[in-house]
Amino acid sequence: MLKVPDHQVAGHQGLDGKLGPLVDDSGRFFKPLQGGKRGTDEVAFYTSFSSDTNIPDHIKRFFPIFYGTQLIEASDGSGMQPHLILQDLSFGRSNPSVMDIKIGSRTWSPQAPEDYIQKCLKKDRESSSVELGFRLSGLQIFESKESGFWKPEKRSMTQSLSADEIRSILKKFVSTNKSGVLGSVPDCAFASIVYGGSGGILSQLLELKAWFEEQTTYHFYACSILMTCEKELALNGKNPRADIRLVDFAHVFEGKGVIDHNFLGGLCSLIKFVSEILSEDCVTEPKYSKSGLVGSNDSLVANCNASPVL
């Protein structure tokens, strides 16, 4: 039985008779093919990428698993429509906090049609993309069983956040106090176990960065990093299952021997934000006793006596 996903934070949603993705109960995510070239381009990317033997496994894990395409009943009642069958990244997760971060100061490829370039350029300039090298496309941050998620509804506002506002949201993502309360200072209680550590988000972002410094096959425009963690697990002293995934490949182009400097620049900017939170976190007293999950020898855990993480 297919249903609308519970934890979608960006993109078209399949509610109220609209076209959007669906999930099954076995971990598969059905994404309707976008119209025209975008849909076929995304299928072409997944097909090529999933069979590309030059991509190391530690990089492939950052991409949703691709199971092919299938005609299924679309969420808008328009009948059988082609869908990409992908891994459902929220499957098996309990109340995941999720951020969808569109990477790159430029979301258009030089090969795109002129009217599309102008549309993207306008949005890149109005949002934080040009200033920060990325923009927040959507988010939900878990607060508690009682109050549920903090999920800002006005997407246009999240996309044009200032550096300070982004910093604050990245802190809320790893804090125990309520995200939506005005004036509440995030305690960053989970910064070390979500962002830090050898399996933490900073470490994953740095692995991705190393690949982007080398790979010249793909240029990813308007592609997002989906950052996920489960705060409830952290509250219970367990591994919060923090991870990153790349999603949305309707605008991937051949790299033709040149690195994707646009994605890499934005990624490095995001890395700087995350690593600063880790360094700041260490200068105040820990507000939450760290679980044994994060070893003291771990080079990515912020260390008060050392220089900043990066």
Next chain:
Amino acid sequence: MLKVPDHQVAGHQGLDGKLGPLVDDSGRFFKPLQGGKRGTDEVAFYTSFSSDTNIPDHIKRFFPIFYGTQLIEASDGSGMQPHLILQDLSFGRSNPSVMDIKIGSRTWSPQAPEDYIQKCLKKDRESSSVELGFRLSGLQIFESKESGFWKPEKRSMTQSLSADEIRSILKKFVSTNKSGVLGSVPDCAFASIVYGGSGGILSQLLELKAWFEEQTTYHFYACSILMTCEKELALNGKNPRADIRLVDFAHVFEGKGVIDHNFLGGLCSLIKFVSEILSEDCVTEPKYSKSGLVGSNDSLVANCNASPVL
């Protein structure tokens, strides 16, 4: 006695009654202040940067020394005009090969006036900036005492080179055979001693990259890396004095806590081109006996049995 510089490859030249920079015989370079805000902004940058104690010495050395400003007789005969007094980067060099590489896929700051943004954007799209993350603003490559320099005159052509053409010019920069001859395959004889080694250009670019991953004080738009070496020294088995310098700071803006992802992305793209030449160079037999200047333990020298340099 002031004169027009011998080895200028980009920017306005002070010839034929035009306004341009001048040099003296003691290593000083006099750059006329550009009109309006650009001139005062460049003075402001040099003043601020040269007294900024947060910049480590190993980074400061990548910038020309700043000696202040002075009213001197301008090259166009317009009388006494304000000039920046800078280090003459060609002083004491013999027949230097020089490349002026404008870094960044975007040469405009979001704060710039709209008409200026549109002008820059057009040039960024028409040149290689958007595709490669940088463009070649000018170059001269020394061939021999007899034939002198190869110096392509049509600047508009060098600025819109393809990836393959840039690769070819970066190879010519470190080759013994004639650069301007059609069909001549660059031998890359000096790749290891110019680009490789602990003091080579790749190593310097990587030092600069590490700083750009961290620094959030300055955003450099339309700024160039000037790459210089002396092939004659290499031919005589001496250190070719390969180095990089940043020049042109009329469009530097406050970073406000965000890294310069635009410059960093372009820099990483250039680094990839240079490191590929070093890896390629090693797979063929050395065409020129390497001098003792490059130690075999040096991690940045391409090693045939190792994975690519970066």
